[in-house]
Amino acid sequence: MSYRSAFRADLFAGQTHIVTGGGSGIGRCCAHELAALGANVILIGRNIERLESTQAEIIADGGKASYYSVDIRQEADVRDTVAKIVADHGQIHGLVNNAGGQFPAPLLKISKNGWDAVVSSNLTGGFLMAREVMNQSMREKGGSIVNIIADMWRGMPSMGHSGAARAGMLSFTETAAVEWASYGVRVNAVAPGFIASSGMDSYGDEFANHVIPQMRGTIPSSRMGDEDEISSVITFLLSPAASYTTGACICVDGGSSLNTKLFGLKEHDRMPEQKAFHRAVKPMAVQRMMKK
Numbered sequence: 485m486s487y488r489s490a491f492r493a494d495l496f497a498g499q500t501h502i503v504t505g506g507g508s509g510i511g512r513c514c515a516h517e518l519a520a521l522g523a524n525v526i527l528i529g530r531n532i533e534r535l536e537s538t539q540a541e542i543i544a545d546g547g548k549a550s551y552y553s554v555d556i557r558q559e560a561d562v563r564d565t566v567a568k569i570v571a572d573h574g575q576i577h578g579l580v581n582n583a584g585g586q587f588p589a590p591l592l593k594i595s596k597n598g599w600d601a602v603v604s605s606n607l608t609g610g611f612l613m614a615r616e617v618m619n620q621s622m623r624e625k626g627g628s629i630v631n632i633i634a635d636m637w638r639g640m641p642s643m644g645h646s647g648a649a650r651a652g653m654l655s656f657t658e659t660a661a662v663e664w665a666s667y668g669v670r671v672n673a674v675a676p677g678f679i680a681s682s683g684m685d686s687y688g689d690e691f692a693n694h695v696i697p698q699m700r701g702t703i704p705s706s707r708m709g710d711e712d713e714i715s716s717v718i719t720f721l722l723s724p725a726a727s728y729t730t731g732a733c734i735c736v737d738g739g740s741s742l743n744t745k746l747f748g749l750k751e752h753d754r755m756p757e758q759k760a761f762h763r764a765v766k767p768m769a770v771q772r773m774m775k776k
């Protein structure tokens with residue numbers, strides 16, 4: 485198995501975990517990590533080619549993976565797909581609600597359809613997946629759900645539709661954690677900061693050449709995160725190490741959500757040796773996945 489996880493190799497042996505958006509970026513990386521830890525991984529997304537290719541990579545690495553193509557915004561399709569997954573694989577132990585995305589635009593340039601497309605991708609879709617997994621497996625057998633949100637604290641300028649949806653997803657996480665605790669189901673969230681994922685490449689040249697360098701200057705850790713740094717926290721939350729953790733949100737952002745925009749740390753505030761130190765240090769010290 486080529487994915488070098490920080491966790492014990494048989495952590496999820498005999499378990500089935502669903503990763504939405506598992507064909508690319510953070511979801512693909514997480515699918516690799518869960519498979520390397522023994523899980524039977526179910527990949528969900530719309531683009532069959534990407535799902536097929538991630539499945540093939542995992543199988544080539546000696547892991548178990550299947551995929552189901554579905555748009556998480558379509559209620560009946562989500563219900564039928566979860567039913568198929570349960571029929572094919574039995575109990576669902578974990579759900580990673582990672583699928584989502586948005587387009588950069590100021591509020592005044594967002595049409596109703598644009599708003600709805602983003603809110604349904606990042607809020608309604610996650611709710612539908614969680615409700616169906618709960619109704620069709622977890623309410624009988626327990627499980628763990630991890631919702632991926634974003635750094636939307638104090639607003640998300642230029643991505644206001646996404647910020648509103650992610651804030652909603654955090655509230656959903658907290659409500660579900662309370663309502664579903666007595667079923668043995670834990671529900672937590674992970675809020676990534678700026679992660680150098682394949683998804684980040686989808687916003688065009690202006691974003692890559694101007695917005696990303698500007699954002700990088702506001703990150704106390706002086707670098708963007710890597711996909712595996714999100715995946716390891718998802719893995720922790722799915723695992724028994726987090727058995728008393730529910731309704732929590734872990735920010736995985738190199739400190740960026742704490743850096744005040746007014747008088748906060750900027751790139752030019754750092755001493756040259758501090759910059760070099762921060763760039764050199766990455767806790768796990770290995771780049772486990774190639775970005776795709």
Ligand SMILES: CCC/C=C/C(=O)SCCNC(=O)CCNC(=O)[C@H](O)C(C)(C)COP(=O)([O-])OP(=O)([O-])OC[C@H]1O[C@@H](n2cnc3c(N)ncnc32)[C@H](O)[C@@H]1OP(=O)([O-])[O-]
Nearest residue numbers: 584585586587588589595596597598601602605683684686
């Ligand atoms: C700081 C970074 C933090 C976060 C990083 C990440 O998340 S990383 C990576 C995460 N990955 C990604 O973000 C992946 C990339 N993102 C996506 O795939 C899309 O943003 C999506 C999720 C909305 C797709 O939804 P969909 O296929 O249903 O969309 P559709 O094409 O059917 O259009 C529906 C409506 O939206 C409108 N509209 C669409 N684009 C733009 C635009 N640029 N401008 C203005 N409007 C736009 C479109 O015109 C239409 O409205 P209309 O004309 O009928 O009034």
Ligand SMILES: NC(=O)C1=CN([C@@H]2O[C@H](COP(=O)(O)OP(=O)(O)OC[C@H]3O[C@@H](n4cnc5c(N)ncnc54)[C@H](OP(=O)(O)O)[C@@H]3O)[C@@H](O)[C@H]2O)C=CC1
Nearest residue numbers: 505508509510529530531555556583584634678679681683
């Ligand atoms: N990278 C970053 O810095 C950050 C990322 N995030 C969030 O993390 C998650 C993963 O992002 P990342 O890996 O970077 O980006 P990607 O664009 O690579 O991943 C998004 C995935 O979601 C899937 N998806 C999107 N909409 C749907 C849908 N309606 N139904 C089913 N699948 C869908 C896509 O697959 P397909 O197109 O095949 O359907 C794709 O695999 C996203 O929710 C993202 O917004 C949050 C904060 C920061």
